[in-house]
Structures are given as C-alpha cells and as structure tokens.
Amino acid sequence: MAVAATPKAKRAGAAKSKARLEPVRDAERTQQAILAAAEAEFASKGLAGARVDVIAEQAGANKRMMYYYFGSKDDLYLAVLERAYGAMREKERDLNLADLDPLEAIKTLVHFKFDYYVEHQSIISLLAGENLSGATFLKRSRKLRDMQTSLVGVIQRVLAAGEAKGVIRKGLDPLHLYLSISALGYFYFSNAATLSVAFGRQLLSAPERNERRQHCVDVIMSYVTAR
Known part of the structure; x- marks a missing residue:
C-alpha cells in the first residue's frame, strides 16, 4: 500500500523541481x-x-557564454537573422488571415507589414546587409524556407476564398503579391534618408508615414479587387 507524501515531502519535491528549472x-x-x-x-x-565584446557587455553576459551558446560570431549572426524572421512570421500568423474576409485579410496584411517596419527598424538594416552579402548566411538556414512557405500558403488560401466569392481577381500569384506588399514598405523605409534629402520632405515624419501607409493600401487593394 502506497504511503501518501507528507506536506513537508511535497514542499521538498516542489523545491527540487523549481531548482531544476531555474538553470x-x-x-x-x-x-x-x-x-x-x-x-x-x-x-x-x-x-x-x-x-562580440560589445554584444556580451550589452547582454550582461561574457564572451565565453556567447560562444558556448552560439558557437561563433557567424553562427550568432545567423541566429539573429532567423530570430528576426521568426518573430515577424509569428506576428503574421497571429493575424489569422485565413479566418478573415478575403479583402479584409489583404488589407490587414498590408497594414501589418508597413507598421512592422515602423516598429522594427532593425530588420531593415539586417536585411539590407544580408542582401549585400548575397544571402550568404540565410542560405545556411534550415528554418527560413519553412517559415516563408507557410505564409505563402495562407495567402494562397485567402486568394482562393476571394476568387470563389468573386471579390478578388483570378490568377494572382501569392508569392508576387506578398513581395509587392513587402516592397512597398521596405523600399520606403530602407531609402527614407536619401529620399527625404532628394525630395525635400521628411518622409519619416508621422504625417508622411500615414500618407504612405494609405497609399500602400490603395495600391494593393486596387490591384487585387475584382472588377
């Protein structure tokens, strides 16, 4: 016959479990x-x-720990890229686009992509640097393609639903649609400094950003909406 654990034994067991989880x-x-x-x-x-010494200092860690967890500076860089992509993909999944009205889903994605660049300026710089290198590090990623393929699949379902309802044009390529949505925001923010000087307008000011955001919506919705 099993003997029930005493309250003291239960507390001791809980303490041990907590101790194991803390590390x-x-x-x-x-x-x-x-x-x-x-x-x-x-x-x-x-x-x-x-x-790497600056990274370790800012993280409140040391270089030995950094190398222990990530192996090398190059491996850390790849981990940062995957984390940045993964965070963006997670937020996109949270939009639940497939559950929305098709046109509303497209508009929601346009808003999201634009606002994400506003709130996460670092991804602009990271992507610019990786493109200059010919995607040297992302080619090594085993995670990236799965992330992207999943998103394109969601957009495909949205387009199919819109076609069935007669509200979205037939034959749209989900990948090219996503590229267009991304490019309208990415180009704006990645080139805002030079474009602001060239055209004499503060393109990163709130009024200019808001106008550009609406412009992106108008362009994409005009393109996808069935006539």
Missing part, C-alpha cells in the same frame, strides 16, 4: 539577452563592424 530559465534568458544585444549591434554596424 534552464536562466539559460533561456541569457540566450535571449545575447540575441537582442546582437541584433542591435549587427543592425547598427553590420557583421564585419559588430564587436
């Missing part, structure tokens, strides 16, 4: 702190200019 939580916190610091450093200075 795991600490490790996760440390890794996330390193990734956040690395994202800021890489976005600001690029891979070549970024310094």
Whole structure:
C-alpha cells in the first residue's frame, strides 16, 4: 500500500523541481539577452563592424557564454537573422488571415507589414546587409524556407476564398503579391534618408508615414479587387 507524501515531502519535491528549472530559465534568458544585444549591434554596424565584446557587455553576459551558446560570431549572426524572421512570421500568423474576409485579410496584411517596419527598424538594416552579402548566411538556414512557405500558403488560401466569392481577381500569384506588399514598405523605409534629402520632405515624419501607409493600401487593394 502506497504511503501518501507528507506536506513537508511535497514542499521538498516542489523545491527540487523549481531548482531544476531555474538553470534552464536562466539559460533561456541569457540566450535571449545575447540575441537582442546582437541584433542591435549587427543592425547598427553590420557583421564585419559588430564587436562580440560589445554584444556580451550589452547582454550582461561574457564572451565565453556567447560562444558556448552560439558557437561563433557567424553562427550568432545567423541566429539573429532567423530570430528576426521568426518573430515577424509569428506576428503574421497571429493575424489569422485565413479566418478573415478575403479583402479584409489583404488589407490587414498590408497594414501589418508597413507598421512592422515602423516598429522594427532593425530588420531593415539586417536585411539590407544580408542582401549585400548575397544571402550568404540565410542560405545556411534550415528554418527560413519553412517559415516563408507557410505564409505563402495562407495567402494562397485567402486568394482562393476571394476568387470563389468573386471579390478578388483570378490568377494572382501569392508569392508576387506578398513581395509587392513587402516592397512597398521596405523600399520606403530602407531609402527614407536619401529620399527625404532628394525630395525635400521628411518622409519619416508621422504625417508622411500615414500618407504612405494609405497609399500602400490603395495600391494593393486596387490591384487585387475584382472588377
């Protein structure tokens, strides 16, 4: 016959479980702190200019821990890229586009992509740097393609639903639609500094951003809506 654990034994067991979890939580916190610091450093200075000692200091860690968790500076850079893409994909999934009215889903995605660039300027710099390198590091990623394929599949379902209802044009390519939505915002923010000087307008000011945001919506919705 089993003997029921005493309250003291239960407390002791709970304490042991907590003790086992703490190192795991600490490790996760440390890794996330390193990734956040690395994202800021890489976005600001690029891979070549970024310094691992600065990353470690900003993360409240040390270089030994950084190398233990991520292996090398290059591996850390790839982890930062995957984290940036993963965070954006997660937010896109949270939109639940397939559950919305098709036209509303497209409009929601346009709003999201534009606003995401406003709120996450670092991803602009990270993507610019990686494109200059010919996507050297993202080619090594085992996660990226799955992330992108999943999103394109959602857009495909939205387009199919819209076609069935007669509200979205037939034959639209979900990938090219997504590229157009992304490009309308990405180009604006990645070139805002030079364009502001060239045209004498403060393109990053709130009024200009709001006008551009609506312009993006108008362009995409005019393109996808069935006539």
